[in-house]
Amino acid sequence: MSDGPRNLECYYTGEIENGLNCSWTPRHNHTNAATYTLKISWRNRKPPKNESFTHITSTFYTIPRKCLYISENATIWVETVDQRNRICQRTKSITLIPQEAERPDTPSNIQHRRMSGKLLLTWDASEKLQYELRYRQAGTANWHSVNFRPSETLQELEQLAAYEFQMRCKYISKISFWSLWSNIYNVPPELTDVPLIQTLVTKLLQEPGKRIVTIKWENPATAINATVSGYNITIERILANQNNIIELFKTVNKEHTFILSQAPFKFRVAAYNSASSSPANEIVISAFNQMSLNNKINATPQGNDSILISWHSDMNKRTKGYIVDWGPVYGNETRIECSKKIKRGRQTYTLKGNFEPKQRYRIMLHKKTIKWKILNNTEITVGVVDVYTLEGTPRSGPNNIMVTNISKTTAMIRWDQIPEDECQGFLQGYKIFCYVSEASVSNTSRAISVNSSITSYMLPGLLQKTVYTIQISGFTKTGEGTRSEAVSFTTKEFDDGELQNIAVIVSIAIIGFVLLVSWSCLFLVRRIKKMFWPSIPNPGNSHAIQIIRRGSSLPHLENELLNLKSNSHLTETEEELESLHTIEEVTSALTDYGLQENEQNNIASQEPRSDLNDKPPVVQVTDYTTMEHFRQIMPAIRGSNTVIQTNRSETECNNQQSDSLILSYMKQQVHQTSIQRAEDNPLGILVT
Template identity: 30%
Template sequence: MKNGKLLLHIVFHEVTLKLPQIFVAVRQKTRREIKHNYELDAVTTMHCLHKPLPYLIFGVLFGYFTPLSSLLQLPPVTCRCKNISSCYGHCVTSQEGVSELDCFGKHLRFSRIIWKCVWTPVKKQTQRYTLCIEQNKYSKTHTNISETSQTIILNKRFNMTAHVFDNSDWKSCTKTVFRGSPQQLVRCGPPSNVHLKRHSRQLDIQASWRKEETKYIRLYSVRYKELNSLQWKEPPVQSKDRNRCTVGNLNSSLSYEVQIECVANNKCTQCPWSEVFTVPPELTDTPVIEMVKDSRPQTKGRRLVIIKWKFAASELAEGYSVSVGKASGEEPIETFNISRPLLMVTLSNSAYHLKITAQNRAGTSPAAQSTIWPLDNKDLYGKLNLTFNGNTSFTISWVDDLIKTYSCFSVEWWTRGNKAAHKSFYEDENNYEVIPLHEPLELYKRYTFTLHTRPDKEPCNLKFINNSESTYGSIQSYFTEGSPISAPGNISSSNVTQSSMVLEWTSVPEKDTRGFLLGYVLHYTESPNDRTDAETNITVDAGSTSYELVDLKSNTVYQVQLSAFTAAGMGVRSSAVYFETKSTASLSMGGMIAGVAIGVTLLLLVVNLGSRLIKRAKRILWPSIPNPGNSNAIQKIDGVCELELLEAINRQKLEEEEGDANSLHIVDSREKKYPVSNLHSSDSCLHLNTDHEENQGPSETTADSAEPTKVDPQINMGLCRRDTATDSSTQDPTSDTIKPPTDTRQTDAVPISTVAHQCPQLSFMSDYTTMELFQQVMTQCVPATMSSSSSSSSL
């Protein structure tokens, strides 16, 4: 019993001594040492104790280490790579589980290689994986992995096998396997940076790899296809070197897809394709600059410049790049990347170069370029003074005390057509600065000097373009002046009279003046063939290009020459030109012709305007009144009356000539008024009137008359034409005689030769209101005289 207690005390003492080692192992996260020590203790205990008391001691130790292991949160290890088939033999391969295991090596610095395995995760939010690596006699198990990749250690001389298991469900776990040779698993790429640019139906590709891989890559390949196409163009295009590749014969208006891979070698045995790069269509149009406008803001010496442009293929452009830099070449050149075709910048009075391009992921369009010229000197607020110190330096000074506000300045100077030079300097004591020159000043050249002020302190270099410097003043000067080497040109005359003429010319070009132009001298003489005549010289201001010669003789030829002069003297004369004044006779004839022409013009104008005024006054004061006789109603009435009356008379004469006087019956019907509304349905009648009264009743046959004479029923002596449908008193047209109506009365007899024809009073609708009233009171038919050899009948 005492021996058992002693043994238990020894075991506890050994465990106590081993506890610090266990805690150190936990801190260092070395699971392998913890498991080895744990297994070693258990095996030693099992082999040393063969009696019941040792079993009891082992049980105590087991109960002691169990809570300790849970306290340290050590994962229980039940499987190793050597017994992996017994542990994970029931796991299956599934696309929905862990799959696509891939192991490879990547180059590191100092020619080292790091090995890594990656796999596709199980489609769950949280998952734990176990990775087992087997290589020759070496095996390594990585447990409780939460990521989908794991760094491993491999020996390049032996083949390797990798297993990955998911630990989500022990009963339904999944697995995947990878086998390969490390010598064939060294991978380079894909490229870390790719730059694509399209131009001239070509695609320029610049690709770069990680710094550790660059020295192993010599060439790379590019495959491409049209966007949404299924087939890649074959064969792939190979680069010229490790960085540059050009793909040609592309369609500028199409989009393309591009992939890049390195060319494999013994240092880069694997070259995977990069991601697919989409290349938009090429930008072939050039932006068109519509406006570069200067606007003067409140700050002195600065101007707000508004730049506006348009781009034809604006739907293909993702933005615009506008570069603004000083024409003198002073850096920096500031670039503005904007999304719309409008830019406003605040600049000084210096000259600037402007460049605008449209851009997208494929590159940029051709650039539109322009120059922003300086403002006039009158727009500046300061005054400068300039002194030349020989031809290698000059002194520039200013009037205002600028050093109280500014310490940094810049001066620019240039000649027309040449690039400006510049010099920045720091000044805080004097209001002047001596500027040394790298190149000597030229003779007879006009220089422009401009002084700018800058808000930033030393160093006084230009920091940026927009809203940076202000312009104080500007001055022009010649280092040395000379006389003009050319004369005014294009001399002509106008408004030539008997005693005067106006001469006009063009000025001398600035490059030929060789100094500040002070004026012109006009040389003219009366008779160019007579050398004894004195020449007249007239000085004209430099700002004038015309002059009127007066007090000239009529009908005389004058020789004229012009020359310009500067402070250095008179320049060359122009070629002689000749002008002749007008004579008195030509002037009189011309005046007379002009007077006649003016008079004729005025007369035609007065006649034209007068006739128009008279016609207009006539229309206003005496408006036109329609002629009733020209209406349609009168024409129809006259035509009907005349035709029917003539027809009746002719038939009567024909019957009288036949001698059948007994068949003549004279019928007088009572006149009936027709309303206007029944005009078209009523009869159109022609009556023989026997008296001067209008409305007579129906007539009767005289008592002493013999047997009535038979006449044609269409005549009826009254020459009536009536509608049988509307007049109930109309007789049967088949009867030989016409019966008078029952209601009759005796009328006075009138000779037939005095019978007047009368039609019923009708109201006609016409275009003339006056005719409607006039129709009701006048006789509508033309009177007719009928001669008869028989005796008169009364109506």
């Protein structure tokens, strides 16, 4: 029936004596309650013979050798039996000769590798077997089958795609079954890009001659991180004209740290997975020149073809030997041209080769503490030295000569060191040539020598406001080299601070002179004014007037004067106030003068007093009172002093008359002044 057991196969592996193995696939609705019966029929025998193997609970059974006729055709089938021993289903029968039903073992130990779109497979192959490979792209259902030989490769695969494959085999020279398919092998995408190595981190250790090197990297953007299983790090100790020492490290991290000597090394980093390995990214770290080790080794030239080096040998048991590297130095880089391994216990060695004269060579000596094939933390640099087989003079002078901080008598000179490639020997110092002018360059009267480590110098003793020319050259033990290009400069006439001080002094002198001239002019103007326009003294401030004022009471006059000022409709100016003061002074003088005259008349004539209602005679008074009026009234004031004391009643009467006279005069003068100002300024414009 269609839903019964199927895919029946019978075969043997190895030897037929082990029996005939039969296997099949159960039906879809198989239950544990059902059992199987395996039947075999020998129809060619007379009479035909049948064998049955009942109560089989699995889908695999081995027919014993004693039940087989290995050279005769046999028909085999399997039946399903229920609990009532009734036959339910049976498989299709197969016919075979047992001794020809051999099935080889499934291919084993299969290794796969991808590279450049190709799949390379290796396994335990046999020349007696024929192999079949089937593969498909991961995630698809269709298999592609090809006959595959051990020397062949599967080509035209997509590099960034994952694949699956299986393999089986059968015998070539005889009739046999195909072996069972192997397990499915997964092939991840191919790694096509190199890891991205970051800048190396190098740091010297406290122990001289060692440095710690940390190398870091990242996967490229095109790589699939899930397919990277780890990284292969290859470190090489570079040995010129010899085979490099190589050591391999594996890591799953993206960085690795090494402790190395100061010799040159090379690193390679490649990512790998179960099927492929990416191309390796390579980086080289050059030799590091720690010149503080130059006292650990001595070098003596012996002509142009050999150099003898010597050092203090370390007899420590951990010392396995030495490695010496040497080569020419160009700029700051050492080009290692030769390397040599030296056995432990040696203290000298002669380097052989063609050494160019006037060329600097660097020799590095390293000590090996562990066997040669191990590189990490097994080598120490014990000495570095530079040597010339024949020294020369510098081919050029310093560059970038600059003259700064120029003053009247000094100047600072700065320059760059002569490159090592131009020295042609060990530079011992510099010579500075200073000339007054370019016309006297041939003169060598002044040359200053400084140490080779100095690149600046302060020139003293220069002349102010003078043109100087500078040239600098280097010298070795062989002699002086080529001089640099001439550089000219001019010293200052005044220093910066000095010129400022002079400017300050001159400014102060000018300001003082201006002030002196101004004061002199002011004094001269005052003298001229005093000579041609003398000031008129104020009679009101005289001693005589003060005495008269103490004897006269004019409070009501002052009040009326204040009321008169406040009731004035014109704006008071300084000239009006001066006029009022003048009027007050004149009025006071006139009053005193009237009093004096009345008293004299009373004393001289002894006449009876006149009626108080009689008005005193009015004296004509102008705006300005001269000194002549005061000369006339002063003697009368002195003589009447005693009379005023005896005739106080008469004086009081006279005072009242004088007060009325002064008040009338002041009103008249204010009225005339107002009229005059109105005529002078008809538009009412205030003039100051």
